Amino acid sequence: METRNIAVNTTAAEIRAIVKQHGRLTTLVDDLADDSDLYQAGLTSHASVNLMLALEDRFEVEFPERMLRRGAFRTVDVIRSAIQELTEGAA
Amino acid sequence: MIAAALGTDPVRIAQAVGAAVAGPAAESVDQDARFPAEAFAALRDERMLGAMVPQELGGRGATFGEIAAVCQELGRHCSSTAMVYAMHQIQVGCLIRHGRTAPFLRDYLTELTAKELLLASATTEQGVGGDVRTSICAIDQQGSRFRLIKQAPVISYGEHADGILATARRSPDAAGNDQVLALLTRRDFKLTETSGWDSLGMRGTMSLGYTLTADAPIEQVLPTPYGEMSSQTMLPFSHILWSSLWLGIATDAVNRGRGFVRSEARKKPGTVPPSALRLAEVVARLQTMRAVVQGGIADFERNMDDVEVLSGLGFALRMNNLKITSSTAAADVVRDTLGVIGLFGYKNDSKYSVGRHLRDAHSAALMIANDRIYSANASMLLIHKDD
Numbered sequence: 001m002e003t004r005n006i007a008v009n010t011t012a013a014e015i016r017a018i019v020k021q022h023g024r025l026t027t028l029v030d031d032l033a034d035d036s037d038l039y040q041a042g043l044t045s046h047a048s049v050n051l052m053l054a055l056e057d058r059f060e061v062e063f064p065e066r067m068l069r070r071g072a073f074r075t076v077d078v079i080r081s082a083i084q085e086l087t088e089g090a091a
Numbered sequence: 092m093i094a095a096a097l098g099t100d101p102v103r104i105a106q107a108v109g110a111a112v113a114g115p116a117a118e119s120v121d122q123d124a125r126f127p128a129e130a131f132a133a134l135r136d137e138r139m140l141g142a143m144v145p146q147e148l149g150g151r152g153a154t155f156g157e158i159a160a161v162c163q164e165l166g167r168h169c170s171s172t173a174m175v176y177a178m179h180q181i182q183v184g185c186l187i188r189h190g191r192t193a194p195f196l197r198d199y200l201t202e203l204t205a206k207e208l209l210l211a212s213a214t215t216e217q218g219v220g221g222d223v224r225t226s227i228c229a230i231d232q233q234g235s236r237f238r239l240i241k242q243a244p245v246i247s248y249g250e251h252a253d254g255i256l257a258t259a260r261r262s263p264d265a266a267g268n269d270q271v272l273a274l275l276t277r278r279d280f281k282l283t284e285t286s287g288w289d290s291l292g293m294r295g296t297m298s299l300g301y302t303l304t305a306d307a308p309i310e311q312v313l314p315t316p317y318g319e320m321s322s323q324t325m326l327p328f329s330h331i332l333w334s335s336l337w338l339g340i341a342t343d344a345v346n347r348g349r350g351f352v353r354s355e356a357r358k359k360p361g362t363v364p365p366s367a368l369r370l371a372e373v374v375a376r377l378q379t380m381r382a383v384v385q386g387g388i389a390d391f392e393r394n395m396d397d398v399e400v401l402s403g404l405g406f407a408l409r410m411n412n413l414k415i416t417s418s419t420a421a422a423d424v425v426r427d428t429l430g431v432i433g434l435f436g437y438k439n440d441s442k443y444s445v446g447r448h449l450r451d452a453h454s455a456a457l458m459i460a461n462d463r464i465y466s467a468n469a470s471m472l473l474i475h476k477d478d
Contacts, residue, residue: 026266027266039266039268039318040261040266040269042268044224044225044268045224045467046467049473049474052474053473063474064476065404065405065476065477068403068404068474068475069399069402071402
């Protein structure tokens, strides 16, 4: 299997792009820090489902049940480490 | 007042209050769409409003399962009494589980128990399309106090409540789903009626619409974000306590059906009346409903303190399914029981009447519409894996 080595910055930028497209935030994504709370920025549980699906599609991962708790997608940082954990596990 | 010999078992007290007070008043409560005042006076006398509050704060420390059983018992006699009691306990549950760390709220629980205060809720809001996880109104903090104005399409028994728990955005610049829950005591709020409650059933809940205007100390805002309380407490408490009282309604209807079939059988000993077959079918359905409700209670009691489980999709799906199943079953069971009894069930002045049961049970599918719940489940199932 191909070893993935996703540069941290690229991932964060891609996550932001997906959050922008699917998160339906009330705050501009560009104004958020990597550790800003997405729920406080207006991420609803409905939008978070679409966000997860888009992330799964883009990074070719499937978030296991334990990662689907509310809070698992609280910030860009948290999403990035979740994706990292899954892609490294698959490597 | 009811009987000193009842002891402290809340379920036995509920049986007695139901049979002696709530049941006899149910018809008048329904007819006049009035608050079940005599039932609540009796429940207060028996110290049932603070029943779930832990003993160290002066309460009975009744378990969640006991409170669910109380709702079921009350539901057998007066649906409105049971629903008001259930809604009150949902609010108390939020305070016990999420407010106890805050000194003011802890003291309030003691006061609630000592004075047997009744809590109502203002979660729905005009303009959010029934989505209780979104607010338009906001906590407007000014120094040590806050102001809140909420257009509430429904605040059940608002005029009879000693306190209201209201959802609102955390601050005027917070997102719609960044919600908190605020306790408003009687001296903090004013209600201006905007709509009435002349409804098909559940008439004694007095679910009128109001403009809620409040000015209260900021310490009355619960520290936990509403989103967390919603999944860990509001969702399981509402769906289970509602389901329990719907089970009570269905049980009483079926008991009337059983009484009717027995009276038919006595007229012609030796033959099984035709209605007995339909009754057997209804009793089977009721048993399924009971199993589903008991399963939900056991599920929540097992996971009550496990935040991981409670905030997971699997648990949310199970609670949603409990609500859908039991609300559908309640209306179906009562309708089919009407089929068993026939005209004597249809007549309001018959001792086998199930008209009020039928009207009350039809509210079940509408309280958080089942279609809304199915949509939420459909969405969760797109990402949910295990079961």
